[in-house]
Amino acid sequence: MALTAVKGFNDILPDESGRWRYIEQTARRVFERNGFGEIRVPVLEKTELFCRSIGDATDIVEKEMYTFTDKGENSVTLRPEGTAGVMRAFIEHKLYAQDPIAKLYYMGPMFRYERPQKGRYRQFHQIGAEITGVNDPLADAQVLNMLTAFFREIGLTEPTLQINSLGCPECRPAYRNALRGFLEERMEHLCEDCKRRFATNPLRTLDCKVPGCVEATLGAPSVLEHLCSGCEDHFSSVRRYLDLSSTPYSINHRMVRGLDYYTRTTFEMVTGLLGSQSAVAAGGRYDGLISQLGGPAIPGIGFALGLERVALLLGSQDFVSLPDLFIATMGNGERDAAFRLMDGLLKSGVRVEMDYEGKSLKSQMRRADKLKARYSVVIGGNEVVSGRASFKRMADGLQADAELTVAGIQKLVGKPEQ
RNA sequence: GUGGCUGUGGUGAAGCGGUUAACACGUACGACUGUGACUCGUAUAUUCGAGGGUUCGAUACCCUCCAGCCACCCCA
Structure with a gap:
């Protein structure tokens, strides 16, 4: 074959694009009903944006970004996720000046230099939504309900909602220390990766799938028991709101996030049908992100869902229109x-x-x-x-x-x- | 970045040292003088991912490369 697409970059052919449009339309309908407006931001941003938001030490920034120098000698990067760019635009256009509460959604391609496999490609597509300016756990609950509604309306019941709280800069360090103390005594049972993680990111050990690590961390201290009173109240309010709206969920105190900006509530829609790509959608609260990027101290919460993964779950249903x-x-x-x-x-x-x-x-x-x-x-x-x-x-x-x-x-x- | 598996037509596949490279689907045209589907007929791979090697002979065996898939890692 003479000319082929770049590795990990896929064509969506007409018999598949109908399913994509169905997913996008469902998201638009559900999100707009909830008062979210679409924002369209560039796929290319200054590299610094991602270093400062996602975190310098994360795998995404360290080894997965499509970063290059343009003809003007600027370091630019194809966006590896959507939240950073949306928040940059929020700050740049001073959207908060008119109304600190913004409800925004976006959809489009993201780029990560990873080895492609099922449900994971180098150009992949996300649909995301963000609420800024609301500290109240009611916002957390609305976002979770909206995500749940999306899956219900698209016709999928399988992915289930898991929630957790990662605490805040006040209480998380203490938890990390407590966890380190626990792991230190079980070092010899941990896999090589986790021994390395002990120094860099001990929370990841909780997410390790190696049986030895799973066993060794069985009685590990839970983040939820180390939350400060503010975070504790917040989390229990989120749960109360979810109960009020009869939204099914389970608590997974071992759930960890790969992006540094998350605080307090985090969540995932998890499926068992996609092999190791179990997360179909994920997100959380990021109360420090906007100020970290040079904006005012405004909190935020949001999520992104993987279009390819949702499409995989939908299977090969027919969405083509036929001639009359x-x-x-x-x-x-x-x-x-x-x-x-x-x-x-x-x-x-x-x-x-x-x-x-x-x-x-x-x-x-x-x-x-x-x-x-x-x-x-x-x-x-x-x-x-x-x-x-x-x-x-x-x-x-x-x-x-x-x-x-x-x-x-x-x-x-x-x-x-x- | 690491590992495993696989590369035969548009697709799914048989063949595993000498075949006209099977079969099925698909596609095109026809049998049916102005009506699809079912049936039947005909045509549809000078060639088996690429390059090298072994051999009288290689789609098959060996090596290298490339590509795809799956898993690890990480993540949506």
């Missing part, structure tokens, strides 16, 4: 009339197909069948003269006589004038 009518012609003499008819129908919203190349009637009918047209009609000299034709309902072969006009056909296929 296929027009076949007997010979070249009728093509002008057929073309005019098709044009008129298209202009009034009927989905029509006709033969492009003057093929035999048999070929044309085969094509009508292949395209899954609901009706077909053959136009010959008789029809042109009489202005009427016999329309065949392809599903059962029944033929019905009708007027060969736009109005007549609209009536037949059940698509009234728009």
Whole structure:
């Protein structure tokens, strides 16, 4: 093959793009109902933005970013996630000056230089939503309910909601120390990775899948027991709101995040159907992020969901739209009339197909069948003269006589004038 | 970055040292003088990811490379 796409960058072909559009439309409907407005931000940002938000020491920033120097000698990066860019725009345009409470959503491609595998690609797509300016746990609950509603309305019941709290800069250091103390005594049972993590990010050990580590950390101290009173109150309020709205969830005190900016509430929609890519959507509160990026001290909370992963869960359901009518012609003499008819129908919203190349009637009918047209009609000299034709309902072969006009056909296929 | 598996037509696949490279789907045209589907017929890979090697002979065996998939890692 002469020319192929770049590794980890995929084409979405027409038979799949219908499913994508369905996901996007469902998200738009649910999010906008909740008062979120769409924001469109660039895919390319200054590298510094991601270093300062995601965290210099995270895997994403350390080894997964598409970073390069542009012709003006600026270091730029293809966005590896969406929140940083949205918050940059929020600050840059001083959106908080009019209203500190902003509810924004976005969708689009993200880029991470990782080894591709099932449900994980170098260009992947996320749909995300963010609320700024609300400290109250009510915002956390609304975001979680919205995410739950999205999955319900898209027709998926499998991914389940897990929540946790990571505390805040006040209480997290103490927890980290407590965890270190616990792990120190079990060092010999931990895998090599976790021994290394002990210094850099001990919380990750809780998320390790190596059986030895799982066992060794069974009785590990829980973050939830080390929350300060503020974080504790916040978390229990979130749970109370979720209970009030009967939103199903479970608490996973071992859930950890890979981005540094998260505080307090964190959550994931988890599935068992995608192999190791179990997180279909994830997010959390990021109360320090906006000020960290040079904005005012405004809190935020949001999530992102992986479009590829949702698409995988939806399976191969059909989302293509089918032609209402296929027009076949007997010979070249009728093509002008057929073309005019098709044009008129298209202009009034009927989905029509006709033969492009003057093929035999048999070929044309085969094509009508292949395209899954609901009706077909053959136009010959008789029809042109009489202005009427016999329309065949392809599903059962029944033929019905009708007027060969736009109005007549609209009536037949059940698509009234728009 | 590390590991495992796999590369045969548009697709799914058989063949595993000598075959006209099977079969199925798909596609195109026809049998049916103005009507698809079912049936039947015909046509659809000068070639088996690329390069090298072993051999009288390689799609098959060996080496290198490339690509894809899956897993680790990490994450949505």
